Amino acid sequence: MLVGNDSSLKLNDSDTVTLEMGAAHKNQEYRAALLTTSDGIVTYDADNDAPTIWTDDRGALTFSNKEIADQDYTSVQGFANSQVSGYLAVWVPVGASDDQDSRTAALTDANLDDKVLHSNAALDSNLIYxxxxxxxxxxxxxxxxxxxxxxxxxxxxxxxxxTSFEMAPQYRSSGDHAFLDSTIDNGYAFTDRYDLGFETPTKYGTDKDLRTAIKAL
Incomplete structure (x- = not known):
């Protein structure tokens, strides 16, 4: 994945952006799943017709300001439109299964070093929405x-x-328009810790809607 927040990003002829895929993926063909264009984000749901690029003999995907193999949208540059401000691209291996699960199963071995957090492949593969x-x-x-x-x-x-879901602050904002949070009613500028939409909905729904969403998740 390539992500940038500069809508005026413009690489020079000598500039490159490299994704190190690892030696296990050397000389492997990748294709675009998402690419940013001047009109918004283009999605490719299959290998057919998607722009492609190959890793080198070290497993590196290298991008520049030039189009690759006469395909559209494979150069890296910033855009500003209704869908993205900057640049977003996702590349996946050609031939990869559509339903593959890239997450790693958690270990069951006990840790006895008295540390609270242990970074590992299973933890790092969590996906928070x-x-x-x-x-x-x-x-x-x-x-x-x-x-x-x-x-x-x-x-x-x-x-x-x-794997993990972050919900909005479920409180009712004060609505006094004293600052941004109380103007857009995002649940941060609250004055009552117990008002979760019991009488009338908050911006996000009623207390019943909240319970239903949690149960569904």
């Missing part, structure tokens, strides 16, 4: 409420391989 945005518009119907949408899509999140 942030289920809200400060600037998402307010719902106009019950079906558009965030927690209602989350509950309906729990199976989709599981299919994506999501």
């Amino acid at each position: 942030e289920g809200f945005s400060n600037f998402q518009p307010k719902a106009t119907t019950n079906d558009e409420l965030t927690n209602v949408v989350i509950a309906k899509n729990a199976n989709l999140f599981e299919k994506w391989g999501i």
Whole structure:
């Protein structure tokens, strides 16, 4: 994955961006799954018609400001449009199974070194989904409420391989418009720790919607 937040990014002729895939992936063909263009993000669901690039004999994918093999959108540059501000690209091996699971199973061996956190492949393969945005518009119907949408899509999140889910602050914002959080009602500028939408919905739904979403997840 390539990620950048500079919408004016422009590589010089001598600049390159390299993804080290490892020696196990040397001389292997990769194809685009997501690419950023001037019109937004283009998705490729299959190997056919997707731009491709090969790793070298060390397993490195190298990108530049030039198109590769006359394919579109394989150069790295920044864009500003309704879908992305900067650059986003995802590359996957050609021929990879659509339903493969790249997560690593957790170890069952006990750790006796008195350390709280042990970084390992299983922990590092966790995928966290942030289920809200400060600037998402307010719902106009019950079906558009965030927690209602989350509950309906729990199976989709599981299919994506999501392992952890970050929910919005479920409090009701003060609404006094004294600063940003109290203006966009994101749940941070709260004055009542117990108001989770019992009487009327918060920006994200009612207390019942919250319980339903948690159970679904």
